[in-house]
Structure formats: structure tokens, C-alpha cells
Amino acid sequence: MNRITNTVATPLDEPPAAAQRTFIRLLQLGKPYTGWYIILCVLAAVSSLTTVGLAESLRRIINAATNHNTSGLTAGMTFAAVIVITDAGVHFLNTYLSGLLEIKSTSKLQMSMLTRMLNVRMKDLDRYHSADLISRMNDSAPAAQQGINRKTIELISNLLQIICLLTYLLSLQFALTLGTIIICALVPLVMLPFTSRLRTMNEQRQSIESAQQAFIQDSMQGAEVVRAFSLAPRLLRQFTGRARQFNTVHVPVSRVEAVGYNMPLAVILGGLLYVLSYGGYLVIGGRIDVGAVAAFLICFEQISNPVSRLANLWTELQASLAQGKRLFEIMDLTEEGNSPANPGTAGHLAEAWDTVNRPVAGQQPIIFNNVSFGYGQTKVLTETQLRIEPGKVTAFAGASGSGKSTILQLMLAAYVPDEGSIYHGSTPLHTIPPRSWRSRIAYVSQEPYLFSGTLYENIAWGRPEASREEVIAAAQNAGIHEFIMRMPQEYSTLIGERGLTLSGGERQRLSIARAFVREPGLLLLDEPTAALDSHNEEIVQQALKALMSNRTTVVVAHRLSTIKYADHIYFMEAGAIVEQGTHMELMALQGKYHAMAQAGVQTEAAAGGGLQNEY
Ligand SMILES: Nc1ncnc2c1ncn2[C@@H]1O[C@H](COP(=O)(O)OP(=O)(O)OP(=O)(O)O)[C@@H](O)[C@H]1O
Known part of the structure; x- marks a missing residue:
């Protein structure tokens, strides 16, 4: 049977309501991990306090030094040491727990995605290229889940850091803090024009990347045809064209990202200049001490960083939304068996x-x-x-x-x-x-599909609970036992990707053994000998004859025999x-x-x- 697969183009201009829905669904992905988020937020709160502590210790150290106060200097240094150790501990715990959360949540999401893919209606699955599905599983699922994990924590920790630092600065000098707030508020504003553009461009980039992956997969899987028909130059030319097409999207994305991500930097540098000059003016006027200006400088950086992270977070969220959309597209496919007449039968x-x-x-x-x-x-x-x-x-x-x-x-x-x-x-x-219906059906196709693994496993896939004796008996009935026993590791021999190291006849007899071990009530044979030469056909015919006896058999065949x-x-x-x-x-x-x-x-x-x- 011929199968035609196409990469589904992702619609590029998602209406805001749809983007909102995707965002809400992304948030729901984080729901089972609320406990983790709470722990990580507590760590973020401690980390914010240590940032304030560092600024304060710096202020104390500088003031003690300028006032020639040795005991004040020692106290300031001790305070700084305690803060630095606490900060390091918090960072260690934060990195460790975040990593753990990412592994746990991503593999859980990939598991539910695979479950969906394995149960989805064939008609829906036919619309996707396998490489596209792999990319959705390997790239979109982690990007969506990790995006939401990281972004939730980052959002909370950045907000906490900003609040703690501003409260501290307000206690030092009101006017300087006010100026700092205004300049920091400019940071996200300069980002705004780039965010929605980036979302659209990211979707487009992702869609082209999937098509690239599908192209490479086809080129690798069709390696024999590529060589036989000397297709390499043509494929390379096509790939160059595709790479060019990718660049037409990728280059503008990089440009927008470069400008979008760096605009806030310019604002931050301007802000530092402001703190130095206005702070210096306040010092001359005797309204604050030098240590406070130093604390302001440190804090300005520590505030503007989270503010620009918050602005970038929005940009990055656009990428997560694009990935989330690709993920939910698969998760929303209907499972087979869920017909109106019989809802929920797949589960x-x-x-x-x-x-x-x-x-x-x-x-x-x-x-x-x-x-x-x-x-x-x-x-x-x-x-x-x-x-x-x-x-x-x-x-x-x-x-x-x-x-x-x-x-x-x-x-x-x-x-x-x-x-x-x-x-x-x-x-x-x-x-x-x-699943119930197929439990007593065996299907043998023209091109048997073998899984990476051992010869034994490939037969046992027919009925995983079959005993070793039953698997060997099936191999004997299919006329493949002697061949297996001649292999270096007998039944434990690895067959490599899709069994390409075996001949067509050997592959077919393995798939017949798989059908034997299933003990089917209904046997479906789809031109099982069509791809074989007459010698192999005869051997396989013998195996089939044994398999078909006393069974309901439906056979599609070209051969009169x-x-x-x-x-x-x-x-x-x-x-x-x-x-x-x-x-x-x-x-x-x-x-x-x-x-x-x-x-x-x-x-x-x-x-x-x-x-x-x-x-
Ligand atoms: N998964 C699929 N998606 C779309 N079209 C398909 C798919 N599978 C088969 N077709 C189309 O359906 C038609 C019937 O295909 P089918 O494989 O049933 O024919 P067949 O009689 O078994 O042919 P053959 O003897 O060459 O295998 C063909 O036109 C084929 O291109």
C-alpha cells in the first residue's frame, strides 16, 4: 500500500484569542508541579534577600573604609561572607531542583505525547511526516514544558528581586530611587515593538526546521535509492535551496532578536550614568554617603537585569507559545475508537x-x-x-x-x-x-517492519507475554529458526535499524514468526511474497501455508500461486x-x-x- 505523507504547515498568524488559549494551556502544564514551584520561589525569595544583603555589605565596607573604621570594615566583611555563602547554597539548590523538575516534567509530557501518537487515528497521523512528529516530540514538548517551568520561576524570582531591591533603595534615598525606577521601566517599553513580530517569525522558523528535518530523514532512509540513482548532487542542491529559504526567515529573526535583546542594554548603560552623576551630586550636597552610591550602582544592575529579563521573558514566551501550539496540535488529535457511537473506548x-x-x-x-x-x-x-x-x-x-x-x-x-x-x-x-479487536489479528505486510533490537524481541512483539519455547516454536514454524541459530548470538543477535542487515526473505520469515506467536484468529496478509525472488518466495510460501492452516485468512496477492x-x-x-x-x-x-x-x-x-x- 502506498502511503503519502506531508508536513503540515503551521498557520502563521494565530489570532490573539488562540494565542491566549495556548498560553493558558501552557500554564496548565505547570499545574502538577505547584509544590516544586513553591520551593523554587522560596529559594528565589532568599536569593533576592541575599542580593540586598550584598549591596548593604558593600555600602558598609566602603563607608567603613572611607571613615577609616577598622572594626566597621571587619563587621562588613563578615556580613558579606555570610551573605556570599548563603547565596552560593541557594544557587546550588536552585540549579539542582530546577534541573530535576525539567527532567521529570518533560519526560512526563513526552510520555503523554507518545501515548497520543500511538493511539491517534491513522487518518490524522497520515497528515504528518514522521520527522515532523519526531521534532514535535523532541523539540516542541521540552521547549513548551521547560519554557513554562523556567518562565514561571523566573517571573516570580525577578519580581521578588525587583521588590526587595527597590524597598532597600527607597530606604537609602527617595529621589535617586525614583529616577532608577523610571529608567528601569523604560527597559520593557523599548522591547514592545519586537515581541509580536518575533512570535510570528518563530513559528515560521519552526515550521521550516521541521521540513528540513523531514528532508534529511528521507535522504538518509532512502540511502540506497540515493546512491542507485546518483541523487546526491540533486539532493544537495535541494538542501541548499531549503537552507536559503531557512536563512530568509532565520536572518531577520536574528536581526530582530539582536536589536530587541540589546536595546535594553543601552537604556541600562544610560541608567548607570544617571546613578553616578546624580549620586555624585547628592554626595557633594552631603545628602548621601559614598557607600550608598556604590550600593545604588550594584542595585541598579541587579534591578535592570531582572527588568530586562522580564521583557525578554515575554519575547521568549512567544517562542514557547509557538512550540506549545505544535505540541497541542498533536495532543488534540482524536484517539482511534473514540467514535460518537462508542466514546472513550480507546482508554x-x-x-x-x-x-x-x-x-x-x-x-x-x-x-x-x-x-x-x-x-x-x-x-x-x-x-x-x-x-x-x-x-x-x-x-x-x-x-x-x-x-x-x-x-x-x-x-x-x-x-x-x-x-x-x-x-x-x-x-x-x-x-x-x-485494541481488543486487534488482539487476535496478525498482519503481515509486503515490507515487514522490524524494530531495532534482537531477533528474539522482534518475534516476541507478536505476543510479548509468549514464553521462550513459544517464540522458538514460532520461528521453527516460520522456517527461520535454523537461520537464527547460525547467527553469532543466535536469538540475542541485534538486527540493526529496521533489520536492513537481513535479506527480504529473512525479514519476511521473521514477520511470519511474529504472526505465528500471536496465535491469531484472523490473519491478514498483504502481498507478503511480492518483494521476494522465486527462491525466497518458495520458502516464505511454505511458512505461510503453515500459518494459514485452520485460520480465517484474508490475503491480498498479485501471484496466482x-x-x-x-x-x-x-x-x-x-x-x-x-x-x-x-x-x-x-x-x-x-x-x-x-x-x-x-x-x-x-x-x-x-x-x-x-x-x-x-x-
Ligand atoms: N495512507 C494513504 N493516504 C492517502 N492515499 C492512500 C493511502 N494509502 C493508499 N492510498 C491510495 O488509495 C488507493 C488504493 O490504495 P491501495 O493500497 O488500497 O491499493 P492496492 O490495490 O492495495 O494497490 P497495490 O496492489 O499497488 O498495493 C491508491 O490510489 C493509493 O494511492
């Missing part, structure tokens, strides 16, 4: 359903009643009527793209019909929780069943099936008998 209700009604797929007839279906707008199946008899082999034949694999996907409940219904006996399929002995054959054309019957009946009909079989025989003759019974 815990499925467990209850399981224990009471556990269906054994294939024990009863599977009936398609007027089923129409399309992946998008285009219809792939039109008003399909068919019946799969229990314990029998039903085959689907027909031209490529006629909808054969789609029928298997509908039986797997990977997709639901747009119109009409599928029944297992008298039970509509959409009322059975997908696979379908000839089926109890019933459906012949499909452009999404409709146009002929049906046994092989003999269809041949006698002299219709489309006959024509296709004849074409196969001719191909076989032309190939000198090499393509036995293939059309």
Missing part, C-alpha cells in the same frame, strides 16, 4: 470491555455493508459489499491501486469507513475497542468488486480475472517459465 473503558466481551477476530464472518472510504477527498472504495467466512481463505486480486490493501486496513480498524459499516458477526466493528487455492476470490477494479468466486469459477467466467491470469501466463512464457504462475 480505560477498553480494559473493561476487554474482560467482558473480548472478541476473537475471525471466529465470525466479517461483513462489509455498503462501505465507502477515502483517505482524503477522493474515494478509494465505493459501496463495497463483501463477506469473509470464518476458517476460510479469502483472496483479493486486482490492479494496483484498486483498493485491496485499503480493505485490509479497514479490517484492521486502522481506518473507519466514511459510509456504511463493517460487522464481525452482528457486532459493528466501530463498537469494539480497536498465492490466490489460486483461496476459498473465495474478490477481483477489484477502481475501488469496486467487479467479480467474485473461486479460481475455477472466475476462470470459467472469462472476465477480467481470467484476462489478468492469462496476461500472467503470457508473462511467464516470455520469461522462460521463470515467473511461475505470476501475473
Whole structure:
């Protein structure tokens, strides 16, 4: 079956109400960690007090020095030492606990995101490139969660620091403090024009980054094709074009960030100049002492920093909002099984359903009643009527793209019909929780998917609770046991990414062993031998024959040898069943099936008998 995946473009201009909603949802991500936040805020409060303490100790030390007061100097130094040690301890605890919180909260969020991705309707999942999903999981989830963690704490600690310092400065000199407040208030104001621009630009940058990632992933996964067709120069050219496109967004972002982040610096420098000159004037007038001016200088920096952090925080929040939007887009996808007829079947209700009604797929007839279906707008199946008899082999034949694999996907409940219904006996399929339904189905596809891990694990995925003896028996039945025993670590041999180190036949026999160990009631075979040469096909056919015996089997096949002995054959054309019957009946009909079989025989003759019974 062909799968077309597209990167979904993120809408760039989110209305303020939507941004607000995203922000509220981001805040809700922090809710379970309120306890942590309280501890971190207490630490932030102590840290603010130590900042005031440092300024005061500096004031005392300078005044003691200018007044030649040795005991005052010693007292000031002791006070400063206590403050510095406390400050270091608070910073240590703060860094440690913040790190812990980030790890805990991010992995929890990624876990719920993965759960959603694994349970989401296939139709929704098809719209995303896998690289885009990976990027949402690896980049967006941490950025959104950490953004909200850090920003909440930063917001509170910065506010606390500003309040503590201003209270202290007010106690020293009112007019100088007032000027300091006015200059500090200018800091966020100069940031304002840049913030909303940055939000839009960050979304755009993120969207292009995902497309880049998808491109790289495709180039790596298609490494063989890239080499076989000498595609490297073309891909590099495309990548250069994409990099250029990325730069057209990235460069302005850097420019806006550079100006936006540095404007406050200019204001801060101006502020320092003000404190020095007006402070100096006040010292000459005898209204404050030199130590107080020094304390003001230190405090000015300590206030303007959090003020500009607060302003930057707003800018950074825009990036978190953009990431949050990408995260929630996935979290909002509907889980499969949550149909209006059967809400909540994907979750815990499925467990209850399981224990009471556990269906054994294939024990009863599977009936398609007027089923129409399309992946998008285009219809792939039109008003399909068919019946799969229990314990029998039903085959689907027909031209490529006629909808054969789609029928298997509908039986797997990977997709639901747009119109009409599928029944297992008298039970509509959409009322059975997908997990229960699939628990007794095995699916073998043309290109078996193997997971990184050992050979043993790849078979055991069919039924994780299977015993070692059952896994080995499955491998023996699938004709792969001897091969496994010749491997250096036998069943513990690692197969590498997607099993690419194995031959097509070996991969297929492993997937058949996986199907064996599942002990399925219903076996779905989607052209399991189509990608194999005739030698491997024969070996795999043997394995399949054993697997199919006494089981309800639905097979999609191009090879006559696979379908000839089926109890019933459906012949499909452009999404409709146009002929049906046994092989003999269809041949006698002299219709489309006959024509296709004849074409196969001719191909076989032309190939000198090499393509036995293939059309
Ligand atoms: N995930 C998908 N998203 C969008 N379109 C799809 C998807 N899978 C299949 N299609 C389209 O649906 C139509 C039927 O595909 P299907 O795979 O069922 O045909 P098929 O008869 O099994 O073909 P083949 O024998 O070549 O595998 C085709 O036009 C195909 O491009």
C-alpha cells in the first residue's frame, strides 16, 4: 500500500484569542508541579534577600573604609561572607531542583505525547511526516514544558528581586530611587515593538526546521535509492535551496532578536550614568554617603537585569507559545475508537470491555455493508459489499491501486469507513475497542517492519507475554529458526535499524514468526511474497501455508500461486468488486480475472517459465 505523507504547515498568524488559549494551556502544564514551584520561589525569595544583603555589605565596607573604621570594615566583611555563602547554597539548590523538575516534567509530557501518537487515528497521523512528529516530540514538548517551568520561576524570582531591591533603595534615598525606577521601566517599553513580530517569525522558523528535518530523514532512509540513482548532487542542491529559504526567515529573526535583546542594554548603560552623576551630586550636597552610591550602582544592575529579563521573558514566551501550539496540535488529535457511537473506548473503558466481551477476530464472518472510504477527498472504495467466512481463505486480486490493501486496513480498524459499516458477526466493528479487536489479528505486510533490537524481541512483539519455547516454536514454524541459530548470538543477535542487515526473505520469515506467536484468529496478509525472488518466495510460501492452516485468512496477492487455492476470490477494479468466486469459477467466467491470469501466463512464457504462475 502506498502511503503519502506531508508536513503540515503551521498557520502563521494565530489570532490573539488562540494565542491566549495556548498560553493558558501552557500554564496548565505547570499545574502538577505547584509544590516544586513553591520551593523554587522560596529559594528565589532568599536569593533576592541575599542580593540586598550584598549591596548593604558593600555600602558598609566602603563607608567603613572611607571613615577609616577598622572594626566597621571587619563587621562588613563578615556580613558579606555570610551573605556570599548563603547565596552560593541557594544557587546550588536552585540549579539542582530546577534541573530535576525539567527532567521529570518533560519526560512526563513526552510520555503523554507518545501515548497520543500511538493511539491517534491513522487518518490524522497520515497528515504528518514522521520527522515532523519526531521534532514535535523532541523539540516542541521540552521547549513548551521547560519554557513554562523556567518562565514561571523566573517571573516570580525577578519580581521578588525587583521588590526587595527597590524597598532597600527607597530606604537609602527617595529621589535617586525614583529616577532608577523610571529608567528601569523604560527597559520593557523599548522591547514592545519586537515581541509580536518575533512570535510570528518563530513559528515560521519552526515550521521550516521541521521540513528540513523531514528532508534529511528521507535522504538518509532512502540511502540506497540515493546512491542507485546518483541523487546526491540533486539532493544537495535541494538542501541548499531549503537552507536559503531557512536563512530568509532565520536572518531577520536574528536581526530582530539582536536589536530587541540589546536595546535594553543601552537604556541600562544610560541608567548607570544617571546613578553616578546624580549620586555624585547628592554626595557633594552631603545628602548621601559614598557607600550608598556604590550600593545604588550594584542595585541598579541587579534591578535592570531582572527588568530586562522580564521583557525578554515575554519575547521568549512567544517562542514557547509557538512550540506549545505544535505540541497541542498533536495532543488534540482524536484517539482511534473514540467514535460518537462508542466514546472513550480507546482508554480505560477498553480494559473493561476487554474482560467482558473480548472478541476473537475471525471466529465470525466479517461483513462489509455498503462501505465507502477515502483517505482524503477522493474515494478509494465505493459501496463495497463483501463477506469473509470464518476458517476460510479469502483472496483479493486486482490492479494496483484498486483498493485491496485499503480493505485490509479497514479490517484492521486502522481506518473507519466514511459510509456504511463493517460487522464481525452482528457486532459493528466501530463498537469494539480497536485494541481488543486487534488482539487476535496478525498482519503481515509486503515490507515487514522490524524494530531495532534482537531477533528474539522482534518475534516476541507478536505476543510479548509468549514464553521462550513459544517464540522458538514460532520461528521453527516460520522456517527461520535454523537461520537464527547460525547467527553469532543466535536469538540475542541485534538486527540493526529496521533489520536492513537481513535479506527480504529473512525479514519476511521473521514477520511470519511474529504472526505465528500471536496465535491469531484472523490473519491478514498483504502481498507478503511480492518483494521476494522465486527462491525466497518458495520458502516464505511454505511458512505461510503453515500459518494459514485452520485460520480465517484474508490475503491480498498479485501471484496466482498465492490466490489460486483461496476459498473465495474478490477481483477489484477502481475501488469496486467487479467479480467474485473461486479460481475455477472466475476462470470459467472469462472476465477480467481470467484476462489478468492469462496476461500472467503470457508473462511467464516470455520469461522462460521463470515467473511461475505470476501475473
Ligand atoms: N495512507 C494513504 N493516504 C492517502 N492515499 C492512500 C493511502 N494509502 C493508499 N492510498 C491510495 O488509495 C488507493 C488504493 O490504495 P491501495 O493500497 O488500497 O491499493 P492496492 O490495490 O492495495 O494497490 P497495490 O496492489 O499497488 O498495493 C491508491 O490510489 C493509493 O494511492
